[in-house]
Amino acid sequence: MTTSALIMIVLTQGTVITATIYFFRKVLKAPSSGASDSYSDNDVKKD
Amino acid sequence: MAQTTESWGSRVGLILAMAGNAVGLGNFLRFPVQAVQNGGGTFIIPYLVSFLLMGIPLLWVEWAMGRFGGRYGDHSTPFILDNMTKRRFWKYFGVFGIFTNMGVMAYYTYIESWTLTYTIKSLKGDFLGLDLAQLDTFFNNYVDLGSGVNFPVWAILAFLVTLTINIYILSRGLSAGIETVAKIAMPLLILFGAFLAIMSWTTGSTGRCDDCSTFIGLNFLWEPDFTTLANPKIWLAAAGQIFFTLSVGMGTIHCYSSYLKQKDDIALNAMAAGWMNGFVEIVLGSAVVIPIAVGYLGLDWVIENAGFMMAFKTMPFLFDQWGSVIAVISGVAWFGLLFFAGITSSLAMGTPFMGFVQDEFNWSKNKSAIILGVSILAMGLPTILFFEKGVFDEYDYWTGTVSLVVFALAEVILFAWVFGMDKGWAEINDGADMKVPKIYRPIIKYVTPLFIGTILFTSLIKPLNGELSDWSTAWNSLLSGNGWPWATDSIINKVFHLDTGVIWWENDVLTDMFYIDMSRYFLLTCFFVLVAMVKAASNKRKKRAL
Numbered sequence: 001m002t003t004s005a006l007i008m009i010v011l012t013q014g015t016v017i018t019a020t021i022y023f024f025r026k027v028l029k030a031p032s033s034g035a036s037d038s039y040s041d042n043d044v045k046k047d
Numbered sequence: 048m049a050q051t052t053e054s055w056g057s058r059v060g061l062i063l064a065m066a067g068n069a070v071g072l073g074n075f076l077r078f079p080v081q082a083v084q085n086g087g088g089t090f091i092i093p094y095l096v097s098f099l100l101m102g103i104p105l106l107w108v109e110w111a112m113g114r115f116g117g118r119y120g121d122h123s124t125p126f127i128l129d130n131m132t133k134r135r136f137w138k139y140f141g142v143f144g145i146f147t148n149m150g151v152m153a154y155y156t157y158i159e160s161w162t163l164t165y166t167i168k169s170l171k172g173d174f175l176g177l178d179l180a181q182l183d184t185f186f187n188n189y190v191d192l193g194s195g196v197n198f199p200v201w202a203i204l205a206f207l208v209t210l211t212i213n214i215y216i217l218s219r220g221l222s223a224g225i226e227t228v229a230k231i232a233m234p235l236l237i238l239f240g241a242f243l244a245i246m247s248w249t250t251g252s253t254g255r256c257d258d259c260s261t262f263i264g265l266n267f268l269w270e271p272d273f274t275t276l277a278n279p280k281i282w283l284a285a286a287g288q289i290f291f292t293l294s295v296g297m298g299t300i301h302c303y304s305s306y307l308k309q310k311d312d313i314a315l316n317a318m319a320a321g322w323m324n325g326f327v328e329i330v331l332g333s334a335v336v337i338p339i340a341v342g343y344l345g346l347d348w349v350i351e352n353a354g355f356m357m358a359f360k361t362m363p364f365l366f367d368q369w370g371s372v373i374a375v376i377s378g379v380a381w382f383g384l385l386f387f388a389g390i391t392s393s394l395a396m397g398t399p400f401m402g403f404v405q406d407e408f409n410w411s412k413n414k415s416a417i418i419l420g421v422s423i424l425a426m427g428l429p430t431i432l433f434f435e436k437g438v439f440d441e442y443d444y445w446t447g448t449v450s451l452v453v454f455a456l457a458e459v460i461l462f463a464w465v466f467g468m469d470k471g472w473a474e475i476n477d478g479a480d481m482k483v484p485k486i487y488r489p490i491i492k493y494v495t496p497l498f499i500g501t502i503l504f505t506s507l508i509k510p511l512n513g514e515l516s517d518w519s520t521a522w523n524s525l526l527s528g529n530g531w532p533w534a535t536d537s538i539i540n541k542v543f544h545l546d547t548g549v550i551w552w553e554n555d556v557l558t559d560m561f562y563i564d565m566s567r568y569f570l571l572t573c574f575f576v577l578v579a580m581v582k583a584a585s586n587k588r589k590k591r592a593l
Contacts, residue, residue, distance in 0.1 A: 001262050005270035008088040012095070012269075013330050020326040023319040027062060030315065030480040038054050038308045039061075 065320035067391025088271035093285035113304025122402030143454035144298020148396035150446025153426035159389035160209035169378025174363035218416035232387035239380035240331035264341030296455030314479035407584035436562035509537035
């Protein structure tokens, strides 16, 4: 591969992989607001 | 209006479903071919610029509009748009958000059914030992090419099976149906894609020809040629790819987002789903088709033959070069990932209609799903029976290309200029788990509408070939009285057949143009049926309000 192609692939794919991991981690680490939300998994199950 | 009991099961499930909506066949088949045809590595520059200036703003706008509409119990674009303004005509623009999905789903499910058939055939080892000519013959027989009007019995059966799977999942609802599928399909898709990408990166030189190496394929895909950056054709192609890949301008994002509550985050969710789609496209999508094909068939062959059909007519042959065991695994991984990519998108396309009829006509989930299925069958059959006449491509052009741009332009104008940027910006930031960069406020208001408007305008009047020099040639031609040299795919030329004239009958047979024009009228009829349904729903609302 040529140097310019290598630079393009490393820069582009590096940016995309970093951004994907960054935002997904941020979602997983985001604290629950405590307020009622849309996600039924969070709901208190009534027997 | 019915009060929905639907909701997403979990935040990760929502993001996977949104990413699944965006990740489709285009990530693996359209993106690398577009890159090859538009400057290789240079293509990524206008692609990323379009993502930042048009893709991300549209994601935020659509997520915000959807959640805003959900607050009023609306889950499809006609009444989501209607709630944002006092001017009643906007709801008819919202019809695009249902029509586009049904039109695309009609032909997309057909391709999805090919991937299902090819997955099963790969698993059975039916493609082992076949050369390119035999694979070509197999595909042509499968879709019954060469017979004028096509009647592919097995392909129609596979289409019915695939459609039934879609309808069954949709009838299960948001959390039990769509979200469950996304949670299984997305990780498997990434796993299959990663396996094929690693196979591609580690194959290297095969010795089949002088330039038969996957590295040469990767180099071809990524080496920049900056002289092509001034070419509007490349910018148009890159912006078009962003539309396709993010599924913006369709109405699916609004629909999924409308099941959120007011304080749920949308800013970070949109970024997580959008970048995950980018990962699948740029990292995995670019690593499979083109590099492996160059590895075994050489660069010249790929330049000459790069296209959508390589997925079916070429890939099984390439996998076969890795030995029979890996060929079966790779075949299942490839067609399996395409099937997963397809079904997570087609399910999203079904939801706006489901949301609309459940909200407005109180139809049950089962009834809505069955009527959707019958409608998609009716809309899809012409693309199968008249595939060879160009009806399939015609659907793709109007519903999968033009409609997206028209609706995206309308919605961003509504959001930024009619609803207003003050309210719009507050809506995006409400409940946000990330700080939305302030620069995006003027971008959404000025840059994004201008960007999309330019795409629409240039698509309307695109001159022959569409290269930079062709624009000046075209203006000179017009000014000197010789008329405008229309590109065959410019919208105005397509509508009026300016380059050829209307020819429906030639040598005592109906021409392809006849079938193409009939399919247009059919799509137009479908659009107006939806307009009538929106009008009926609007009248019902007025009566209830009295």
